[in-house]
Amino acid sequence: MATPSDLRQLGELFDGYRQFYLQPSDIERARDFISERMNRNDSWVLVAEQGETLIGFCQLYPSFSSTQTRRIAILNDLYVLESSRAQGVGKALIQAAEDLGRNLGLGHLELSTATDNAKAQRLYEKMGWLRDTAFYYYGKSLDS
Numbered sequence: 001m002a003t004p005s006d007l008r009q010l011g012e013l014f015d016g017y018r019q020f021y022l023q024p025s026d027i028e029r030a031r032d033f034i035s036e037r038m039n040r041n042d043s044w045v046l047v048a049e050q051g052e053t054l055i056g057f058c059q060l061y062p063s064f065s066s067t068q069t070r071r072i073a074i075l076n077d078l079y080v081l082e083s084s085r086a087q088g089v090g091k092a093l094i095q096a097a098e099d100l101g102r103n104l105g106l107g108h109l110e111l112s113t114a115t116d117n118a119k120a121q122r123l124y125e126k127m128g129w130l131r132d133t134a135f136y137y138y139g140k141s142l143d144s
Contacts (some may be wrong), residue, residue, distance in 0.1 A: 002038065002057065009054040010034050010047065011054035017057075017079035021114070034059075044073070046096045048080070048089045057082035058093040059107070060100070070107030073097075078111070078120070092119070093125055112137065 002010055011031025019025055036045040037059070049055035059077040064070070075097050080089045101109050111129070113120045125131070 002034075004035075004038065006045075006047055007038070010045065010057060013054055013057050013079055013081070014077070016081070017077055017140060020079065024101045024120040029087060038074055043076075044100060045101065050084065050095055056089045056093055058097050060097055063110075065108060068107050069142055071105070072108040072110060073101055073104075073106050075109050075111040090123055091127065094123070111120075 008031070009071060011027055011034055012127045014034050015025055015027045015030035018030060038045065044062075045056050045061075046058050057077070057079060058075060060073040060075050063072050063074050065072045075094070077110070078090060080093070096109065097109060111124070113124070121131075
């Protein structure tokens with residue numbers, strides 16, 4: 001689990017994650033966002049380390065399932081430095097997220113990824129995650 005001492009490196013990783021999803025680089029914004037999540041305890045941030053260096057993270061947001069009448073979590077963010085990919089880091093982070101969910105008594109984890117992120121999709125499916133075929137997910141920006 002990430003600690004406040006991880007914030008500098010975690011902000012850089014989160015900025016890389018945002019850039020992966022075509023957002024402009026803004027390390028201060030990324031660091032502030034992660035810091036706020038940690039200070040408010042409204043997400044769980046798991047990190048992967050190589051020595052003293054953070055090489056990946058995943059962030060889960062607590063939620064609920066009305067149909068399951070249980071607590072769940074949304075695995076919203078997963079990112080591994082490009083230089084550390086294909087070494088099992090992503091798999092280890094997902095496994096850690098699953099373990100955390102079980103330890104917290106959660107009933108389910110959910111995630112979404114870009115439709116063109118085939119590498120991630122293969123990893124999720126290899127780890128037993130099922131692609132939803134029963135529901136469509138919609139979103140709407142509330143920015144003017």
